[in-house]
Amino acid sequence: MIVENQLASLLSSLQPALRSGDYVYAAWPAGTAVDDGVAAVIREEEGTTAVLTRERADELGLDYSFVAAWITLEVQSALDAVGLTAAVSSALTAAHISCNVLAGLHHDHLLVPAGEAARAMEILRELSAEHQGREPGPAALTIRAETPADRPAILELVAQAFAVSPATGLAVEGTPVEVGLLRQLFDADEYLPELSIVAESDREIVGYAISTRAWVNDLELLGLGPIGVTPRLQQHGIGSALMAETIRRANAAGERGIALLGSPDYYSRFGFVAADSFGIAAPEEAWGRYFQFLPLALWPGGVQGTFRYALPFKEL
């Protein structure tokens, strides 16, 4: 285990990762043993505070007011490292994002207001990039729902992002299939306006992600994709911000889970795992572990079946 002590080095390798789901602080009932659903406990003279998923708090009927997103700084930080917490909370404070810090033996964890998760992730990535001597990401990134006026810019962005096939690594001849797919998704019954999300910087659309209605048997789920970022701005956290916002919006809308086809190396950082471990078979068996699933707070479990994307995917 490597434990970093130098502040600049710690900041350059923060690696913020967003846990799925919302978390809350609740007073834990006196005399009750703390259960596995609780992620942290603080005992005070006045009583015991539990930090737990919102879902579990609701199951237990516990009261809460602050609903948080949980960000783990995956850098290994020593408990006696000086300045990391101050640097991180200053950066978030400057952006008017409140932040509660919990330290474990291995990592520091930040609880920020759930609605600010995407922005907080962006700020932490920029803080880290500044200490790597890399160009910081776009100064102000807005993540919002798409409007029809954005569509030409979105289609152009997707054409650029998929000009090299993510599957083969080879240049694509002509217009990438993702462009035609997206045109059809915009007009499909399965289109969900609140889950067609753009990232905008200086009035330029620099990232895009769409999730559309999909199913396993009769259970409504989401199929995510395409997602793309303007090539010159890739690796600056824009894709992560779009993923975080998609997950936040999907949870807020009471969705059950999101499936996608993509690199497990990338999507595992958002909590996605092989879909078949949840009883969900890929539409194409050959997709194997590249077909991934993220259960959301309202995931019912006990599901067995093959995933069906929105109709336009069939025509690919």
Ligand SMILES: CC(C)(COP(=O)(O)OP(=O)(O)OC[C@H]1O[C@@H](n2cnc3c(N)ncnc32)[C@H](O)[C@@H]1OP(=O)(O)O)[C@@H](O)C(=O)NCCC(=O)NCCS
């Ligand atoms: C994939 C994509 C959406 C990610 O967005 P991004 O803004 O570039 O990514 P972020 O800055 O949020 O994340 C960067 C991190 O993800 C990793 N990453 C990015 N794309 C990856 C991929 N395809 N496979 C594995 N890791 C990947 C980077 O190595 C980097 O890792 P680090 O944080 O450890 O340094 C973007 O690169 C893109 O548009 N690619 C072309 C189109 C595409 O492949 N779409 C997805 C098809 S499933």
